[in-house]
Amino acid sequence: MEKNIKPFGMKDKLGYMFGDLGNCFSFALASVFFMKFYTDVMGVSPAAVGLMMLVAKVVDAFTDIGMGQIVDRTPPTKDGKFLPWIKRIAGPVALASFMLYPSYFKYMSMGFKLAWMYGTYILWGSITYTAINIPYGSMASAISENPDHRTHLSTWRTIGSQLGNFIIAVVGPMFVYYQDQAGHEVLSGTKMAYFALACSILGIIAYIFCFKLTTERVKIPKSNEKFSFIGTFKVMFSSRALIGLILASLFYLLAVMAVGGMNSYLYPNYFRNVKAMSFVGTTQMVITLIMATIVPKLSAKFGKKEVTVFGLLLSAASFFAAYFLQLEDVKVFVFLVILYQIGITFQGITSWAMIIDVIDDLEVSKSRRDDGAIYGAFSFSRKLGQAAASGLTGFLLTMINYSPETKFDPQVTAGIYNISTLLPAVTILLAAIVYLVIYPLNRDKVYENAEFLHNKRLNK
Structure with a gap:
């Protein structure tokens, strides 16, 4: 770390927060509304949307890891190794996000709508979003080498995510829904397109703040390793820590995305x-802000892995209770959702610091550092969980005979409730089990690795 660079501080935390806020203006928007838009406005079956998302993730297997390799092999500039990508891709990802909601094409043929859906979703998720998210996530290791600083960055990233989720999940439904003549809440395609445009503009602004406020201090050199997908996968599967984090994150994301996506139906x-x-979008925002002051302290005292497992078990228990109680009172249901939100926030806050812990562990054990490639592999696992959630919920909605014509039938709405509660309960429990059984980086091991790498860099 160079002496003339300003020390780590609040500007870095705010800058990193704005980065994920920018991400959320496209990612959270798609998570909450994309399937609902294509099923209810464009008339595409849930199974077809879910299948498309699964196909897109096959593309992501190459673009996520490929982007990580590109980032690792790019020499640093005066702005750093990762920050320049934020400036380059902010505009393209915002435009691609807006193109996901073409209400003006709703009367086109089904073939045209499917082609547009595939093309724009892959352009957004597999290309532009990947090109900005991989360097953004990898950047945490360059902002500071201190594990506690990284936990703070992970915390502020989560705050940024929740600010974005608040706008999408709280403001969004109030703007994009309207009541039809039967008194049903219906999604407006035109309003959805305008809302997507507003989110794209806000996303660009957030990325600008991220670029301006964040400083890269740890000089991570250009990787001279041979560009190899196979080599990256070999490194991935040689690390128990990375395997554990990938599996746990996959189950966690499957649960969170299922909850977010099904809320638009539930x-x-x-x-x-x-x-x-x-309201539940508001409570998640409030809970995250409160937990942001608590989780870093608990993580420093007990360990990130340890507090994350506690939170996941609390979340799983709340949804198992909701499933078995078969609630019709929305107030009681929301109470259990709040318990779920409290528990899930532990993972949301710690996960971004945990991937840097894994990268450190790989450097200690393998004597190589591939921030971009490893973060790309981690990002792919998260997208796989997201796609699995979309694909699985899409197929399950089709199984219960959901369509624009049947969406308020009692047997269909009962199926919606069961999917919305049992699916996240099971997958969150699986995430907790993976952390307990596979993931090895407890508190003591994380600090031991950080001290080893600090001494290694001092002696260079």
Whole structure:
């Protein structure tokens, strides 16, 4: 670390927060509304949307890891190794996100709509979003080498994510839904397109703040390793820590994305209460802000792995309770959702610091550092969880006979409730089990690795 560079501080935390806020203006938007838009506005079956998302993740297997390799092999500039990518890709990812919601094409042929859906989703998720998210996530290791600083960055990243989620999940439903003549809450395609445009503009602004406020201090040199997908996968599968984090994150994301995606069906269709959907978006924001002051302290005292397992078990228990109680009172259901939100926030805050712990562990054990490639592999696992959630919920919605015509039928809404509760309960429990059984980086091991690498860099 160079002496003339300003020390780590609040500007870095805010800058890193704005980065994930920018991500959320496209990512959270797609998570909450993309499937709902294509099923209810464009008339595409849930199974077809889910299949498309699974196909897109096959592409992501190459683009995520490929982007990581590109980032590792790019020499640093005066702005650093990772920050320049934020400036380069901010505009393209915002434009690609807006193109996901073409309400003006809803009367086109089904073949045209499917082609547009595949093309724009892959352009957004597999190319532009990957090109900005991989360097953004990898950047945490260059901002500071201190494990506690990285936990703070992970915390502020989560705050940025929740600010974005608040706008999408709270403001969004109030703007994009309207009541039809039967009193049902219905998604407006035109309003959805305008909302997507506003989110794209806000996303560019957030990325600009990320670029301006964040400083890279740890000089990570250009990698001279041969560009190899196979080599990256070999490194991935040689690390128990990385395997554990990837599996746990896959199950965690499957749960979180299932909850986010199904909320667009659960509250309007089962509870017939869009306001409750906005309310749980607000509670998640409030809970995250509160937990942001608590989780870093608990993580420093007990360890990131340890507090994460506790939170996951609490979240799983809340949804198992909701499933077995078969609730019709939305207030009681929201109470259990709040317990879920408290528990899941532990993982949300710690996970971004945990991937840097894994990268450190790989450098200690393998004597090589591939921040971009390893983060790319981690990002792919997260996208796989996201796609699995979309694909699985899409197929399950088709199995319960969901369509624009049947979406308020009692047997369909009952199926929506069961998917919305049992699927996340099981997958969150699986994530906790993976951390307990496979992931080895407890508190003592993390600090031991950090001290080893600090001494290694001092002696260079």
